Amino acid sequence: xxxxxxxxxxxxGKSTFYTAxxxxxxQMANYPFTTIDANRGVxxxxxxxxxxxxxxxxxxxHCRDGTRYVPVELLDVAxxxxxxxxxxGLGNQFLDExxxxxxxxxxxxxxxxxxxxxxxxxxGTHDPLTDIDFVEEEMDLWLASIVExxxxxxxRQSRSPGFDIEEAVTDxxxxxGATEYDVMATLREIEYPEDPIQWTDDDREALARDIRQRTKxxxxxxxxxxVAPDEYVERLLALDKxxxxxxxxxxxxxxxxxxxxxxxxxPGDETFAVTGELPDEQAALLSELRExxxxxxxxxxxxxxxxxxxxxxDHLTVxxxxxxxxxxxxxxxxxxxAFLLPRGSTPKDLAYxxxxxxxxxxxxxxxxxxxxxxxxxxxxxxGDVIKIVSTAK
Numbered sequence: 001x002x003x004x005x006x007x008x009x010x011x012x013g014k015s016t017f018y019t020a021x022x023x024x025x026x027q028m029a030n031y032p033f034t035t036i037d038a039n040r041g042v043x044x045x046x047x048x049x050x051x052x053x054x055x056x057x058x059x060x061x062h063c064r065d066g067t068r069y070v071p072v073e074l075l076d077v078a079x080x081x082x083x084x085x086x087x088x089g090l091g092n093q094f095l096d097e098x099x100x101x102x103x104x105x106x107x108x109x110x111x112x113x114x115x116x117x118x119x120x121x122x123x124g125t126h127d128p129l130t131d132i133d134f135v136e137e138e139m140d141l142w143l144a145s146i147v148e149x150x151x152x153x154x155x156r157q158s159r160s161p162g163f164d165i166e167e168a169v170t171d172x173x174x175x176x177g178a179t180e181y182d183v184m185a186t187l188r189e190i191e192y193p194e195d196p197i198q199w200t201d202d203d204r205e206a207l208a209r210d211i212r213q214r215t216k217x218x219x220x221x222x223x224x225x226x227v228a229p230d231e232y233v234e235r236l237l238a239l240d241k242x243x244x245x246x247x248x249x250x251x252x253x254x255x256x257x258x259x260x261x262x263x264x265x266x267p268g269d270e271t272f273a274v275t276g277e278l279p280d281e282q283a284a285l286l287s288e289l290r291e292x293x294x295x296x297x298x299x300x301x302x303x304x305x306x307x308x309x310x311x312x313x314d315h316l317t318v319x320x321x322x323x324x325x326x327x328x329x330x331x332x333x334x335x336x337x338a339f340l341l342p343r344g345s346t347p348k349d350l351a352y353x354x355x356x357x358x359x360x361x362x363x364x365x366x367x368x369x370x371x372x373x374x375x376x377x378x379x380x381x382x383g384d385v386i387k388i389v390s391t392a393k
Contacts, residue, residue: 002315002340003073004043004308005101007135010079010118012109013223013248015039018076020252020301023259039076044069045309046268046302047317050327050369050385051335058327058335064266070317070338072309075101079118080138098139099176103308104218106135110228110236110245124229128236132220139216143176144201144208151196151204158196165196169207177215186210217312221246221304226292244307246300250289254299257286268302270294315340316382320354324368324387335385345380351388361391 006014018024022041044062051058052066062069077097098104108131113123116130154168170183190206193199220243222228222236236243254272257263262276263286271293274286293299309315319335321327329336339353352359367374368385380386 001042001071001073002103002309002313003075003101004103004105004305005075005077005098006107007098007104007139007218008079008107008221009109009114009116009131009134011114011120012079012107012118012131014076014079014107016252017105017107017221017223017246017248017301017304018074020248020255020299021074021305023255041074041076042071043074043305044071044267045306045340046070047306047310048383049335050319050383054327056334059333060336060338062338063335067266067268068317068338069267070340072305072340074305080135098216101216102177103312104135104139104216105221105304105308106132106218107221107223107248108132108236109224110222110232111224112229112232113224113227123227124232128222128228128232129239132236132239132241136212136218140205140209140212143212144205146176147172147204147208148201151199154196168196173211176211178211182211182214186214217308218242219244219304219308219312221248221300223248223300225296225300226250226289242307242312244300244304245296246304247289247292248299248301250292251299251301253286253289268298268306270298309340314343316343316345316380316384318345318350318380319383319385320350321368321385321387324366324371324385327368327385341380343379346377347374347380347386347388348376350380350386351390354388355392357392358388358390363389363391365389 006018008014018039021043024041047068047070049058049063049066049068051063057063057065075097108128110128111123112126112128113121115121115126150172154172157163157168166184166187170178170180173183186207189210192203220241222233222243222245224247225233225245226247233245237245254263254265258265262278263272264275265272271290318339318341320337322330328334339350341349341353347365348359348362351362365374366387368387
């Protein structure tokens, strides 16, 4: 399962975002380091289910009238403060938790209502743009310190015949989630001495920065847009990086209202309907939220998750079936499973994602939409329904 991690300074709204996205109860308060131990839960990305092209909807509990929600892991850990890579606050604990994340959601207080340390200040008095670069910088310097502490092992290997720097650096960074391809691409991108013994701190830092960008890409979540000065939001959205305007508090209110049966709302919808009686105060707040959603196309929580998975990580959703005509599994359930795979994946990659034995026994695949066999090198597309034929059952 893909893993996304929430990053940001304390009190930016990470725990509210986490609760809204997972509907798991966590501690939320208006002071730094509300989150001490990491919260790990399941949220979903949203896409169109293939059953939307059929007369009847599928049997998946994750499908809502043709809208499919595909599970991903979401991690919420302690907030970052300046100097976190040196151990300030809960920095080391936070950064270590990021190791297995595939992408980062940097939750920023767009209202400017919290200072660099995460302490509440008057809205509009802190520049949220400074919070974006600071998170990236702390992550880069943290990884650079890891490379520095372990570089001696690369130096020792360099004295052996047949030394391969790509292999040595890959071994060093495997725990951080870097693949051999990531390391190869980075070493092609940066300049460095051939002899690892001659590498400087600047060389190792350049390595760390490029690896981090490749293995831990970041989507900026401009949170609290409902109370943010317009100029702050405009400056954030003008940045040359993925920025999603959001109100995690608004999303949480909508999901709780839907659970209570007084609102008709699915995560990611651009609006909602009131279906029950509400106190005047709540009705007024929802009216303001509706205006915010109209301006930004929703609350931004679902859009942030989708941006991380479908845009930043460039994944697509594929549906394996056993019966290509009925789109069912072995028990007769219609489209029960959905897999997120990197763009460029093939039917054989899907087979291995389902089970290693099915991948090992792969024979061929059938595109259930066209009822035609596809080549092994066929590149899967978003929404493909694929029957895998394998010697394994």
